Amino acid sequence: MASSRLNRGLLIVALFALLPGCSSKAQDQSNLAETSSQTNATTRNSANALAGIDPATYAGDFQIKLSKEVPLRDIPVPFTVYGGLEESSPTRLRLKAFMDLRGLQDKAPEILKGPLEETCKRQIYLEIQDVTAKGDTVQVKGSARAQFSTCNRREEPGWRYFGATVDAVAIGKAEVKGQCLTFSIEDIDLDPRGLIGGISNLFGLTERINNAVLEKGGEFLAENPVCPPLPEEFSVLDPNYESGGTREIAPGGMGAAIVGSADVSADTIVKLLGELKELGVLEFAE
Amino acid sequence: MRLWFVVPVLVTLVFGAGASSAQQVNFVFDASVPVRETELPYKLDLGLSAVGPTRVGVDALLDLREIQKIVPERLADNAIIDNCGLQVRLDGLSFLAEGDAIDLDGDVTITIFECSRTGDRDFQRGEEKNALSANMSTAATVELRDNCAYFKLLDLTLAAPELNREQVLEEDTLESVKELMLAAVDLVLNESPLCPELPPELASLDPTYDKGGPREIGDGGLGVVLEGSVDVSPSTILDILTVLQRQELIPPAP
Numbered sequence: 246m247a248s249s250r251l252n253r254g255l256l257i258v259a260l261f262a263l264l265p266g267c268s269s270k271a272q273d274q275s276n277l278a279e280t281s282s283q284t285n286a287t288t289r290n291s292a293n294a295l296a297g298i299d300p301a302t303y304a305g306d307f308q309i310k311l312s313k314e315v316p317l318r319d320i321p322v323p324f325t326v327y328g329g330l331e332e333s334s335p336t337r338l339r340l341k342a343f344m345d346l347r348g349l350q351d352k353a354p355e356i357l358k359g360p361l362e363e364t365c366k367r368q369i370y371l372e373i374q375d376v377t378a379k380g381d382t383v384q385v386k387g388s389a390r391a392q393f394s395t396c397n398r399r400e401e402p403g404w405r406y407f408g409a410t411v412d413a414v415a416i417g418k419a420e421v422k423g424q425c426l427t428f429s430i431e432d433i434d435l436d437p438r439g440l441i442g443g444i445s446n447l448f449g450l451t452e453r454i455n456n457a458v459l460e461k462g463g464e465f466l467a468e469n470p471v472c473p474p475l476p477e478e479f480s481v482l483d484p485n486y487e488s489g490g491t492r493e494i495a496p497g498g499m500g501a502a503i504v505g506s507a508d509v510s511a512d513t514i515v516k517l518l519g520e521l522k523e524l525g526v527l528e529f530a531e
Numbered sequence: 532m533r534l535w536f537v538v539p540v541l542v543t544l545v546f547g548a549g550a551s552s553a554q555q556v557n558f559v560f561d562a563s564v565p566v567r568e569t570e571l572p573y574k575l576d577l578g579l580s581a582v583g584p585t586r587v588g589v590d591a592l593l594d595l596r597e598i599q600k601i602v603p604e605r606l607a608d609n610a611i612i613d614n615c616g617l618q619v620r621l622d623g624l625s626f627l628a629e630g631d632a633i634d635l636d637g638d639v640t641i642t643i644f645e646c647s648r649t650g651d652r653d654f655q656r657g658e659e660k661n662a663l664s665a666n667m668s669t670a671a672t673v674e675l676r677d678n679c680a681y682f683k684l685l686d687l688t689l690a691a692p693e694l695n696r697e698q699v700l701e702e703d704t705l706e707s708v709k710e711l712m713l714a715a716v717d718l719v720l721n722e723s724p725l726c727p728e729l730p731p732e733l734a735s736l737d738p739t740y741d742k743g744g745p746r747e748i749g750d751g752g753l754g755v756v757l758e759g760s761v762d763v764s765p766s767t768i769l770d771i772l773t774v775l776q777r778q779e780l781i782p783p784a785p
Contacts, residue, residue: 303785307769309776310785327785330772332765336585478772478781509765511581512554517768518579518733519556526780527732529560 297495298327302343302502305329309476320356323348328476333506340484340505342475343492350376350499354387361389362461365396365403369457378493378500382431385415389435391454411435411454415462419501421489425470426501430463475503481520482507555580560730562593566723569605571598575727579736582760589738591727591757592746593680599626599753603637611639612711615654616646619708622664628747628754633671633682639689640664641708665691665705667712673755675743679724680755687713725755732778735770736761 307330314321325345333339354373361369373387390410397403415433419426435455489503507513521527558577563570574594582588603624612619624637641664645657669687673680689705689712729736740759748754775781 300785306766307772307776308784309772309782311782330769332769335764338765338768476782482768509763509768510584511587511763514763514767515554515556515579515581515587518558518771519554521771521775522556522558526775527558529558529730 297498298343298345298500302492303327303329303341305331305339305341307331309478311476320352322352322356326475328479330479336509338482338484338507338509340479340482340486340503340507342479342503342505344501344503345494346491346499346501347494350378361465362457365400366394367457368392368394368402369454369461376499377497378491379416379497380493381418381490383417383419383428383491383499385417386413388412388438389454389458391450391457393450393453407450409437409450409454411437411451413458415458417466417491419490421486421503422470425486426490426503427470428466430459430466433459477520477524481517482509482513558733562727564598564723564725566719571601573598573725577727577729577733585762585764587736587738587761587763589736589740589757589759589761591738591740591759592748593725593727593755593757594748595725595753595755596748602626611715612708615656616644617708617711618642618644619712621667626753627751628745629751630747631745633673633745633753635667635669635671635684637667638664639667639708639712641691641704643704663691665689665708671745673743673745675740675757676724677726678740678759679726680743680757681724682720684713684716684720727757732771732774732780734774735767736763 305328309328310325311328312323312325314323316322325348327343327345329341331339353376357371357373359371361371363369368391370390371387372390373385375386377384377386388410390408392402392405392408394402394405413433413435416431417428418431419428421427433455435451435458437451484505484507486503486505489501492500492502494500518527556579558579560575560577561572562575563572565571574597576592576594578590578592580588580590603626606621606624610618610620618641620640620642622638622640624635627634627636640662642662643660645660647655647657649655667687667689670685671682672685674683675681687709689709691705738759738761740757742758744756746754746756772781776783
């Protein structure tokens with residue numbers, strides 16, 4: 246159940262990445278990010294500097310780092326989560342988490358290749374070239390191949406009366422709702438290719454593709470919030486996540502920051518102990 | 532890494548647990564009490580439950596059934612009192628917890644020797660003058676002092692069969708043996724308090740006990756129960772997690 250929850254969340258981020266674009270330079274950039282994060286894993290001391298993650302995003306009296314590969318559509322995606330806890334009042338703990346999503350960013354084009362919509366009157370296929378974080382937004386470059394057709398009696402695509410490929414650049418943003426990140430498309434810029442593209446502009450079809458991507462992509466993102474894989478040591482505290490969103494790590498790297506708090510009472514502590522025991526962490530005599 | 536697979540359990544627990552507010556968690560530890568040159572093992576069952584907004588109630592049950600089994604074996608044929616003129620050997624001993632009391636029964640052999648003074652402080656044991664067997668029965672209770680449980684003998688009865696009693700030369704022999712036994716046993720018991728110590732993971736939950744007493748476990752099993760509480764704060768959680776991390780039981784810091 247956890248993994249499906251997780252997968253769904255990751256898929257969303259990934260899906261988000263699915264929205265159109267194209268640039269070989271950016272691809273090199275994300276490869277670079279990948280290499281540098283591998284280096285981090287092996288050289289512990291300079292890890293933070295290399296990872297480009299500001300320790301303030303997960304500062305706390307107690308800190309934890311989790312690294313995990315999660316398969317998405319059979320593609321292993323590495324995730325790293327940094328967490329920090331500190332006492333903020335005599336009855337409250339403050340939680341901070343920073344998720345390094347560069348592994349997902351790198352694998353997104355591979356994971357998300359596929360149809361965005363496949364109905365008898367409209368088929369839209371997306372191809373993602375790269376995903377880049379810019380400040381607290383995410384830019385996705387790729388292309389969309391759209392086909393418009395008539396529907397036949399069996400509700401199958403009949404005569405394809407128009408098809409075009411458009412290069413697209415989408416800007417997205419994430420908001421914290423509950424303990425999940427909900428992505429939304431802020432802006433999309435479509436650039437129809439070649440002569441047909443020019444014609445499609447004339448007929449207002451670019452607008453229709455634009456609307457289809459916004460509508461379908463937006464729907465998908467709204468329905469699929471990213472519920473980040475936070476340490477269970479956090480989950481047992483049943484926290485409220487109050488703010489956060491995607492953040493840029495070093496140049497173009499995608500990450501997400503979340504801040505929350507949890508009420509602490511005798512009851513919470515007893516519950517926490519019970520759950521740590523369930524986890525097999527607090528086990529003393531056989 | 533294995534921790535990742537428990538997320539569903541936790542999610543269920545977190546959401547499932549919300550309904551019932553009266554939570555209780557129990558931990559069982561292996562503990563031991565040093566008695567003279569040896570360590571006697573027991574089990575400590577620690578029950579924790581929230582009793583106030585920032586107060587966790589602690590019920591510690593010390594399961595002493597292992598000690599109940601070992602001690603009579605170790606004491607068998609050992610002299611409890613062994614001085615110049617008097618030797619008292621314990622031939623059999625059995626403990627039995629009954630509700631809030633602990634009953635002890637045993638057979639003792641009392642041997643009286645000639646004893647002559649050979650110097651200011653030196654005595655020489657001589658011939659055996661007399662020997663008799665007696666039945667000993669006593670009751671013990673538990674006292675709480677400085678967060679530790681101390682056993683204390685209440686009173687001791689020595690009963691010798693009529694036939695043997697006639698052999699006792701001095702009227703008050705049994706009485707003095709009894710006093711000596713009480714003193715000897717109390718000496719040992721006072722040196723061997725049960726001070727339940729928590730493992731480092733739970734050290735920040737150091738409770739203060741304010742009540743304690745014997746407790747029968749099962750049928751006649753010897754146990755001691757201590758009741759107390761500990762005040763908690765968010766830093767209690769941080770302390771526990773930090774120790775778990777130091778012991779590499781949960782993932783490390785960045």
